[in-house]
Amino acid sequence: MDEDEHDKDYEYVVIGCGATGFSVIKELARKNKRVLAIDSSVERIEVLKDQEYDAIVGDATEDEIYKTIDIFKVSVILVLTPSVEINAEAIKKIRKLSKEIFIISRATNQKTKEELEVLGADFVVTPQDAMKNAIINAVEEIDTYRRVKKFKEVLKNIDGKLGIFTHDNPDPDAISSALALKEIAKHFGVESDILYYGEIFHQKNRAMVNLLEIELIRADEADLSNYSKFALVDSSNVGANNSIPKDVKLSIVIDHHPAEGVEAEYVDLRDDVGAAATIMTEYLEQLKIVPSRTLATALFFGIKSETDEFKRNTRTSDFTAAAFLYPFVDHEMIEKMEGPAISTETLDVLGMAIKNRQVYSSFLITFAGFINDRDSLPQAADFLLRLEGISTVLVFGILKDMVYLSARNRDVRINIGEVLKRAFGDVGSAGGHAHAAGGQIPLGIFGEVTDRESLSKLITEAIKKKFLNAVGIEVST
Numbered sequence: 001m002d003e004d005e006h007d008k009d010y011e012y013v014v015i016g017c018g019a020t021g022f023s024v025i026k027e028l029a030r031k032n033k034r035v036l037a038i039d040s041s042v043e044r045i046e047v048l049k050d051q052e053y054d055a056i057v058g059d060a061t062e063d064e065i066y067k068t069i070d071i072f073k074v075s076v077i078l079v080l081t082p083s084v085e086i087n088a089e090a091i092k093k094i095r096k097l098s099k100e101i102f103i104i105s106r107a108t109n110q111k112t113k114e115e116l117e118v119l120g121a122d123f124v125v126t127p128q129d130a131m132k133n134a135i136i137n138a139v140e141e142i143d144t145y146r147r148v149k150k151f152k153e154v155l156k157n158i159d160g161k162l163g164i165f166t167h168d169n170p171d172p173d174a175i176s177s178a179l180a181l182k183e184i185a186k187h188f189g190v191e192s193d194i195l196y197y198g199e200i201f202h203q204k205n206r207a208m209v210n211l212l213e214i215e216l217i218r219a220d221e222a223d224l225s226n227y228s229k230f231a232l233v234d235s236s237n238v239g240a241n242n243s244i245p246k247d248v249k250l251s252i253v254i255d256h257h258p259a260e261g262v263e264a265e266y267v268d269l270r271d272d273v274g275a276a277a278t279i280m281t282e283y284l285e286q287l288k289i290v291p292s293r294t295l296a297t298a299l300f301f302g303i304k305s306e307t308d309e310f311k312r313n314t315r316t317s318d319f320t321a322a323a324f325l326y327p328f329v330d331h332e333m334i335e336k337m338e339g340p341a342i343s344t345e346t347l348d349v350l351g352m353a354i355k356n357r358q359v360y361s362s363f364l365i366t367f368a369g370f371i372n373d374r375d376s377l378p379q380a381a382d383f384l385l386r387l388e389g390i391s392t393v394l395v396f397g398i399l400k401d402m403v404y405l406s407a408r409n410r411d412v413r414i415n416i417g418e419v420l421k422r423a424f425g426d427v428g429s430a431g432g433h434a435h436a437a438g439g440q441i442p443l444g445i446f447g448e449v450t451d452r453e454s455l456s457k458l459i460t461e462a463i464k465k466k467f468l469n470a471v472g473i474e475v476s477t
C-alpha cells in the first residue's frame with residue numbers, strides 16, 4: 001500500500017468491489033467524492049488501482065482492516081459484498097467502533113434486510129427493491145413520454161391561430177403559463193395570442209406585464225373568430241373562474257387544480273404541483289426548449305408568487321422547476337417586479353386604517369377611506385394583524401361604487417371566510433378561507449348619502465354591526 005493512502009480522509013468506504021460495488025465506486029468518484037475501496041480479492045484491487053481508484057486489500061470480517069483506515073473521519077460505509085453473512089459480520093464490527101457512521105448495506109431479501117437493520121445498518125437495499133424502483137421510474141417516464149407526445153401532436157395539428165385563455169384577472173402564474181404555451185406553440189410553427197377577461201389589477205401583476213413587455217389581449221375586445229383553436233391555462237372548465245363564452249370549445253387545458261368533466265383534445269390536470277408555471281416549465285424541459293430570459297423570469301416569478309415564496313402548497317416539482325429556470329432568470333427584474341415592500345398608496349391607506357381602528361377584544365375593525373387600489377386593503381389587514389392582542393382584522397374601503405372588504409384572522413376558533421359570508425353574503429358577495437377572506441358590497445345599498453363624511457360614518461356603523469353580530473359580539477351604539 002502506498003504511504004499517502006494513510007494520510008487521506010475518505011468520505012466513503014466501499015466494502016466489496018464486485019459488479020455492484022465497482023459501479024458504485026465509479027459513480028461516487030465521478031461525483032468527486034473521496035472514496036476508498038476495500039475487497040478481499042487481490043486481483044480486484046489491482047484492477048481498481050490500475051484505473052486510479054484508491055483501493056486496499058482487506059477482510060471485512062477481521063478487525064485489522066478497520067485499524068488501517070481512520071474510520072472516525074469516514075461519513076458513510078457501504079457494505080456491498082454479495083454475502084449476507086459477511087455483510088452482517090462487517091456491520092457488527094463497524095457498529096462496535098462507531099455509532100455515528102452511516103452504514104448502507106445489501107441484502108438478498110426482505111428477511112435478511114431486516115436482520116442487517118437489526119445489526120445497525122441504516123439503509124439496506126435488496127434486489128427486489130431496486131428492481132421495483134427501476135420499474136416504477138420506467139412507468140413514470142413512459143407516462144411523461146406519452147403525455148409529451150400527445151401534446152406535440154395536438155400542437156402540430158393546429159391549423160391557424162391559437163387563442164390562449166387564462167382565468168379572469170390573471171395572476172403571474174396564469175400569465176407566465178400562457179406565455180410559455182405561446183413560446184411552445186411557436187416552436188411548432190403555431191402563432192398565438194394570450195387572451196384574458198377582467199383586469200390585471202394587482203401591483204405585482206401589472207409590474208410583471210409591463211417590465212417583461214408581455215403582450216396580453218383583452219378577450220372582450222378580441223374577435224374570437226380569428227382563432228382556429230383555444231387553450232386554457234391555470235383554470236380548467238369553461239365558466240369556472242373565467243368568463244370564456246360557453247360555446248367556445250377548448251383544445252388544450254393545462255391546470256394545477258383538479259377538476260371533473262374537463263373536455264378537450266389535450267388535458268393535463270395535476271394536483272401534485274403548486275403552480276401551473278411548474279407544469280409549463282416541465283414541458284420546456286421535456287421538449288428541450290431553452291426558455292428565453294423573459295419566459296424564464298416570468299415562470300420563475302409565477303411559481304414564486306403562486307407558492308407565496310415557496311411557503312404555500314409547494315411540492316418537490318416546484319423546487320425542481322425553479323432550479324431548472326434559475327440560471328436563465330433575470331433576478332434584478334424579479335426584484336423590480338416585486339416592487340417596494342410598501343407603496344405610497346398602501347402607506348396612506350394604512351395610515352387611515354390605523355387612525356380609524358376600533359378594537360373589540362381581539363377584533364380590529366377599521367375604515368381605510370376612499371382608496372385607489374384594492375390591493376392596499378389586504379396589505380393593511382396583514383399589517384394590522386401584527387398588533388399585540390389582535391387576532392382578527394377587518395379592513396374596508398370605498399372604491400368607485402363599491403365597498404371592498406379584506407379580513408385576516410389567526411384565531412383558530414374562527415373561520416373568517418364563513419364569518420364574512422354570514423355577515424355580508426346577503427348584501428354583497430363575501431367569503432374566503434379560515435385565515436383570509438374578502439368581499440364587496442355595492443355602495444347603493446347604503447342609500448343616497450353623497451357627502452363623504454356622513455357616508456363614512458354610515459358605512460362604518462353598518463359594517464361594524466353586521467360583522468360583530470356574525471362573530472357574536474353585542475355592541476351598544
Ligand SMILES: [Mn+2]
Binds near residue numbers: 173234256275276
Ligand atoms: Mn395558479
